[in-house]
Amino acid sequence: MTEQLAKAPAVGDVLPAIEIPITLQRLVMEAGANRDFSLMHHDSAVAQSAGASAAFANTFFLMGMFERLVRNWAGSRIRFKKIGPLKMLNFNVVGDTLLFRGKVVAIDEVERGEKWLLNLWCESERGQTTTCMVEVIKE
Amino acid sequence: MSDVGWGLWGSWEETEACLNTVVGEWWGPDPVEPGSIRRWLEPKEFDCAIHTDVGAARAVGFPDLVAPASMVFSYGVAPYWSPGDSSKSIDDEPTQIQIPVIFNVPAPCNKSFATSMEVEFNEPLYPGDVVGCVSRLIDIQRKTLKVGPGAFLRQEDTYTKQSGEVIAVANLDIFRFYAEQGVTK
Known part of the structure; x- marks a missing residue:
């Protein structure tokens, strides 16, 4: 359930982390839902030929999980202004348990409220796999 | 990568x-519709009422329920097959996004x-x-x-x-x- 922030955020605030296991079933559900049917995202043999150890999560899944991380923390009264740069540093493969984390790095006044700059990342057992900056507007 | x-x-x-x-x-x-939004939220275990409940979305200023921002890519993907297209053969290369x-x-x-x-x-x-x-x-x-x-x-x-x-x-x-x-x- 998405809660609303109890108090105004401050630079340095840490977002509550989200843990999610990557299974082949989840990747297949994700492909059906986001329409990225590239084989490497649901066929481990193809993914291995590309250098991954197994089928790996696609960009849209990662972007959506970062959106979930922010919504879970900030609630429904913010609007996404920008997601990215989203940088893929390593594969997020079947068998991994991913941890999505983030923190507030800047708060600026804008014409119609505040702009919050968030530094987000995803970790697996192999360390940081993905980084992502996000800007949201709170009117 | x-x-x-x-x-x-x-x-x-x-x-x-x-x-x-x-x-x-x-x-x-x-077109954007609630079923495809729900299926997109499902594998991410993403629970946010503005994406599923018109009342919750209107309560925070949206005119209707709103799709997650990053769903724009999914709604913007062209069809993999359309009426009139030829049938896929087993030897064909898989279609890439x-x-x-x-x-x-x-x-x-x-x-x-x-x-x-x-x-x-x-x-x-x-x-x-x-x-x-x-x-x-x-x-x-x-x-x-x-x-x-x-x-x-x-x-x-x-x-x-x-x-x-x-x-x-x-x-x-x-x-x-x-x-x-x-x-x-």
């Missing part, structure tokens, strides 16, 4: 000829990996909206990395509604390169 062996073969002169031109243009086949149109740009490369993506959002997506996309090749930076000689290619994708309103503008960077042999990552 994806490493795929597909992409149109050609010379660097042919690559340069595509700079600042439209390299892809299409419409997503399906068409969003990285950089692969339709000729280049002397046989491998690639995506390096970065960013998207700036303008208009939210509501039920009934249909999404179109126009892609331009906006940058080519030739470079030799450890994996081989190639170039960083950047495409700019502008997503619009049927009304012409711009929903989002995305930049996707992919390094395409020539690998002599074996798997490179």
Whole structure:
């Protein structure tokens, strides 16, 4: 359930982390839902030929999980202004348990409220796999 | 970090000829509707009422339930098959998602990996909206990395509604390169 922030955020605030296991079933559900049917995202043999150890999560899944991380923390009264740069540093493969984390790095006044700059990342057992900056507007 | 062996073969002169031109243009086949939103939320275990409940969305100022911002890509994917298209044969190459149109740009490369993506959002997506996309090749930076000689290619994708309103503008960077042999990552 998405809660609303109890108090105004401050630079340095840490977002509550989200843990999610990557299974082949989840990747297949994700492909059906986001329409990225590239084989490497649901066929481990193809993914291995590309250098991954197994089928790996696609960009849209990662972007959506970062959106979930922010919504879970900030609630429904913010609007996404920008997601990215989203940088893929390593594969997020079947068998991994991913941890999505983030923190507030800047708060600026804008014409119609505040702009919050968030530094987000995803970790697996192999360390940081993905980084992502996000800007949201709170009117 | 994806490493795929597909992409149109050609010379660097042919690559340069595509700079600042439209390299892809299409419409997503399906309008925004609650069922596809629910199925998108499901594998992410994403629970936020503005995406599923009209009342919750209206309570925070949206006119209707609103699709997650990053769903713009999914609604903007062209169909994999349409009535009138030929049937797939078992020997056909699998159809790849068409969003990285950089692969339709000729280049002397046989491998690639995506390096970065960013998207700036303008208009939210509501039920009934249909999404179109126009892609331009906006940058080519030739470079030799450890994996081989190639170039960083950047495409700019502008997503619009049927009304012409711009929903989002995305930049996707992919390094395409020539690998002599074996798997490179």
